[in-house]
Amino acid sequence: MNWKNGFKSKLKYPFSLDNQSGPAYLKVATLPTLAAGFTLRPGGFSCGHFASANMSYLVGDQDEMVARNRRALLQSAGENVFPSLVTVRQVHGNRCLTVTDRDPEKLAQLAQIGADALLTNQPGVLLGVLTADCLPLIMIGRNRRAVAVVHVGWRGLEQSIGVVAVTELVRRFAVAVETLQVYAGPAIGSCCFQVGSEVVDRFRRHSILDGVDGWCQERPSGYYIDLLSIQRAQLLAAGVAKENFHVVDICTHCHDFCFSYRRDHAITGRQLAFVGFKETT
Numbered sequence: 643m644n645w646k647n648g649f650k651s652k653l654k655y656p657f658s659l660d661n662q663s664g665p666a667y668l669k670v671a672t673l674p675t676l677a678a679g680f681t682l683r684p685g686g687f688s689c690g691h692f693a694s695a696n697m698s699y700l701v702g703d704q705d706e707m708v709a710r711n712r713r714a715l716l717q718s719a720g721e722n723v724f725p726s727l728v729t730v731r732q733v734h735g736n737r738c739l740t741v742t743d744r745d746p747e748k749l750a751q752l753a754q755i756g757a758d759a760l761l762t763n764q765p766g767v768l769l770g771v772l773t774a775d776c777l778p779l780i781m782i783g784r785n786r787r788a789v790a791v792v793h794v795g796w797r798g799l800e801q802s803i804g805v806v807a808v809t810e811l812v813r814r815f816a817v818a819v820e821t822l823q824v825y826a827g828p829a830i831g832s833c834c835f836q837v838g839s840e841v842v843d844r845f846r847r848h849s850i851l852d853g854v855d856g857w858c859q860e861r862p863s864g865y866y867i868d869l870l871s872i873q874r875a876q877l878l879a880a881g882v883a884k885e886n887f888h889v890v891d892i893c894t895h896c897h898d899f900c901f902s903y904r905r906d907h908a909i910t911g912r913q914l915a916f917v918g919f920k921e922t923t
């Protein structure tokens with residue numbers, strides 16, 4: 643069966659599938675000076691549990707395969723204009739790291755730093771976060787050359803990491819929040835994201851969720867929460883315009899063309915959310 647059949651009809655602007663060469667990814671339609679997207683599972687070189695487009699060095703895959711996958715992505719999606727990809731050590735917190743350097747050696751060192759969001763105003767720097775059920779966000783400040791990627795698990799969401807990233811984009815780069823575009827990639831959906839009552843209790847303390855429909859559902863098998871609707875409520879309260887919050891709405895757990903930490907019992911690869919803007923001459 644063709645893996646694309648299951649979701650192509652669900653894809654709509656600004657998201658489209660690019661699987662021409664290298665890792666397949668959901669391309670985000672944006673300015674021609676930007677590269678932005680969410681990778682999927684097919685189109686890479688990794689084998690076994692990590693087949694095939696695993697983008698993480700930290701999950702037990704062979705480094706050589708991850709390097710090949712990343713290189714192939716930089717060639718196709720990055721059009722060879724980004725010398726490297728900048729990632730950090732994700733820790734389920736709410737720390738944002740602002741990248742103001744372009745020296746490749748310094749950028750490589752950032753991989754050791756614990757943070758869950760990356761911001762930059764530097765051309766030629768491609769930022770990435772890695773996920774396999776958590777919600778990845780791409781943020782683009784259209785009135786300024788400023789972008790961010792955010793890794794949002796339930797812990798980060800509970801600590802409002804998305805809002806922290808928005809606040810930093812506004813504070814450091816003078817992005818006008820009402821023009822900020824936010825793109826939410828594939829993540830575990832409320833169909834599958836069962837949590838304990840203690841998790842629900844923590845979110846219940848957030849008054850922002852009062853009156854938000856469907857952020858939590860109680861079914862015979864337990865509680866299920868909807869990362870997307872919680873994230874939307876937080877960002878809209880922070881000033882993001884409703885029409886500027888774009889959701890791909892693909893559940894990683896339901897679709898085997900995505901890596902899913904829960905479905906694959908923790909031994910699996912990671913997909914990458916990436917964004918950067920090109921040097922203009």
Ligand SMILES: [Zn+2]
Nearest residue numbers: 833834893896
């Ligand atoms: Zn699902």
